[in-house]
Amino acid sequence: MNTGLDELNPVLVHHIVNTLGWRSLRPLQAEAIRPLMAGNDAVLLAPTAGGKTEAACFPLLSAMEQHKWTGLSVIYVCPIKALLNNLLPRLESYTSWLGRRVALWHGDTTQAARQRILRDPPDILLTTPESLEAMLVSVKVEQQHLFASLRTIVVDEVHAFAGDDRGWHLLAVLERLTNVAGREIQRVGLSATVGNPHDLLRWLQGSSRGSRAAEVIAPEVVAAPAPPVATVDIEMDYVGSVFNAATVISTLHRGEKRLVFCDSRQLVEELGAALRDLNVTTFLSHASLSVDERRRAELAFAEARDCVIVSTSTLELGIDVGDLDRVIQINAPSSVASFLQRLGRTGRRPGTTRNCLFLAIQRHEVPWTAALLLLWSRGFVEPVTAPPQPRHIVAQQLLALALQENRIGSRLWAEGWNGLAPFDHSATPILKYLVENGFLDQDGELLFIGPAAEQKFGRRHFMDMTAVFTAPPQFTVLHGRREIGRTDPALLTEKVDGPRLLLLAGRSWKVGWIDWKRRRCFVEEAEHGGKARWHTPGTGAASFELTRAVREVLLGADPPVKLTRRALSALSDEREEAEAHVHPGGTLVTRSSTDVRWWTWAGYRANATLASTLSELTDEKQRVDDVSIRLRTDLTREMWRAATSDAVARLVLPDVDERALTGLKFNEALPRHLAMATLASRLADLEGAQRTLEEPIRFNVVERR
Known part of the structure; x- marks a missing residue:
């Protein structure tokens, strides 16, 4: 029997068998050995807890011994610090078996620990793209010494990077690391199930795509074999309120460990407080809680049994919180891929099944939840695609390279990224703008950091340039010397009658003193009545595929899962209300009093594209949502035919409010028209708009005379 162990280093195999007690590797782990030890680029695909970390690390540790690598050989990148913290003890064990070392460097790492790494680099470094950027631009880091021996980059949860601007930033940093190391660097991505894994691999390869094909075997996607069809326990209920959701959770599955996912920090806080009021042992986890608060909660939850942890997506990405009995989802996540990650947290112990209970809090969420489950039942998983036109990241990278x-x-600046678009000569207009506006100074053929960059980004040794996402301003909440977390400043400025009460970490707090200059808020414990709120711009735009699935549900399609009587009743009510807005034969235009709408069921981005393209037909305020577009009140069929006859051939990008530029970091380093064009390209869905225009349309409108 081929156990997959024969190809690995003998010392490593000894510990895998005797220390871990494994008699063989999982199929993914065995299949990954050959390409990774050969130096191939690869993406390893497996569900949550599918053994991806070992599938990458065991072959790389064996290659490290076989080729006698010294110095910092492997960098292991994660999207969140908590995941790095969680991985450290495991990798410390694996590396110690071979007399190797691993170290951790992220925003919470002390200066003393960083100095130890710089003096004596480990064999493997766990870090984030932002920390890698900080190392490259820091005057305290001798980059040539630190990265001279670098051979491999492992990117954990690579799909989480590729779908947003952090992915572009990561690719650019990898290209600069390649230049510092003076050699091609093997790139290994670890991912959950995605709809386009080969595209994801080509994206991860960056400029090295195909450049090493003559030297090694072609890059590979290594996927865990599909498991045998197993029982999956999925149930959907409608509960109507946060309190009712807490009541159901407190009543069902007592004695079990339950992980509840919510898609907002406010909902996490409200549900956590409601569960505690019902005497349920409850822990919370979200990005606005302090590091210590989250760690305490996650550790306590991992060691407890009869308890609940309520979390945003922070616990979706593989952090070990022990054996779970149940996953509960409030409303629906934004994607099937996210649901698969969450479902994968259960069913890990022998004799258990994967399960998820959906609790819809509002009635209109019921068809959206059913639609997501309908897509899941068909095997649909969203493709991961990089955001288009990352011009602001190009501007950031030009400044970062000048700092480095x-x-x-x-004339030679494009070599910094080895010709990788869009960091190649196509960025010349952005470079010209940086020079003309003082972000870069020029002396003959040389460019260096200018006064505008110093003024805008130079605080704390340009640390603001290391992250490509904009974090909204928040106030740190302190109880004595203990940091609880951070809150939205709006809660500290809105008018209130009586004491100002906050809800944070699942508890109510009375605001005492506010330090406006240092953004600190000092609180005392309160019985109840606290409020939670965070401003999260740019959320809530549903995709074309999900919105079309909602239309199918409203037309009668049911997902093949258990639906409670309450869910069935709510779904029936939603279908009855939607009868005038959905039709199996195409889209609808309806009039209700002065409200004329085109029910496209195309998703927000496609609708924004259609509204901009057909601006002569739309309401002057262009009210657009996921399912419809508001049209002018004097619309006639003749006007419609004239405007749409050639619309497919002249689709245009959506109009963008200039206020949205505040969410595009480094937009100040771009010409205004390019910054606006970047936002518009990201708001557009040209394919969805075209598909919608090509469908039949029905006019349920009594035209005015």
Whole structure:
């Protein structure tokens, strides 16, 4: 029997068998050995807890011994610090078996620990893209010494990077690391199930795509074999309120460990407080809680049994919180891929099944939850695609390279990213703008950081340039010396009658003193009545596929899962209300008093594209949502035919409110028209708009005379 162990280093195999007690590797782990030890780029695919970390690390540790690598050989990148913290003890064990070392470097790492790494680099470094950027631009880091021996980059949860601007930033940083190391660097991505794994691999390869094909076997996607069809226990209920959701959770599955996912921090806080009021042992986890608060909660939850932890997506990405009995989802996550990650947290113990209970809090969420489950039942998983036109990241990278090298050549700067688009010569207009507006100064053929960059981004040694996402301003909440977390400043400024009460970490707090200058808020414990709120711009846009599935549900399609009587009743009510807005034969235009709407069921981005393209037909306020577009009140069929006859051939990008630029970091380093064009391209869904225009349309409108 082929156990997959024969190809690994013998010492490593000894510990895998005797220390871990494994008699063989999982199929994914065995299949990954050959390509990874050969130096191939690869993406390893498996569900949550599918053994991806070991599938990457065991072959790389064996290659490290076989080729006698010294110094910092492997960088292991994760999207969140908590995942790095969780991985450290495991990798410390694996590396110690071979006399190797691993170290951790992220935003919470002490200066003393960083200095130890710089003096004596480990064999493997766990870090984030933001920390890698900080190392590259820091005057305290000798980059040539630290990265001279680098051979491999492992990117954990690579799909989480590829779908947003952190992915572009990561790719650019990898290209610069390649130049510092002076060699091609093997790239290994670890991912949950995605709809387009080969595209994801090509994206991860960056400029090295195909450049090593003559030297090694072609890059590979290594996927865990599909498991045998197993029982999956999925149930959907409608509960109507946060309190009712807490009541159901407190009553069902007593004695079990339950993980509840919510898609907002406010909902996490409200549900956590409601569960505690019902005497349920409850822990919370979300990004606005302090590091210590989250760690305490996750540790206590991992060691407890009869308890609940309520979390945002922070616990979706593989952090070990022990054996779970149940996953509960409040409303529906934004994607099938996210649901698969969450479902994968259960069913890990022998004799258990994967399960998820959906609790819809509002009635209109019922068809959206059913639609997501309908897509899941068909095997649909969203493709991961990089956001288009990352011009602001290009501007950031030009400034970062100037910081890293002290000066860059006005003709040779594109070599910094090895010709990878969009960091190649196509970025010349952005470079020109940076020079003309003082972000870069020029002396002959050399460019270096200018006064505008110093003024805008130079605080704390340019640390603001290391992250490509904009964090909204928040106030740190302190109880004595203990940091509880952070809250939205709006809760500290809105008018209130009586004491100002906050809800944070599932408890109510009375605000005492506010330090406006240092953004600190000092609180005392309160019995109840606290409020939670965070401003999260740019959320809530449903995809074309999900919105079309909602239309199918409203037309009668049911997902093949258990639906409670309450869910069935709510779904029936939603279908009855939607009868005038959905039709199996195409889209609808309806009039209700002065409200004329086109029910496209195309998703927000496609609708925004259609509203901009057909601006002569839309309401002047262009009210657009996921399912409809508001049209002018004097619309006639003749006007419609004239406007739409050639619309497919002249689709345009959506209009963008200039206020949205505040969410595009580094937009100040771009010409205004390019910054607006970047936002518009990201708001557009040209394919969805075209598909909608090509469908039949029915007019349920009594035209005015």
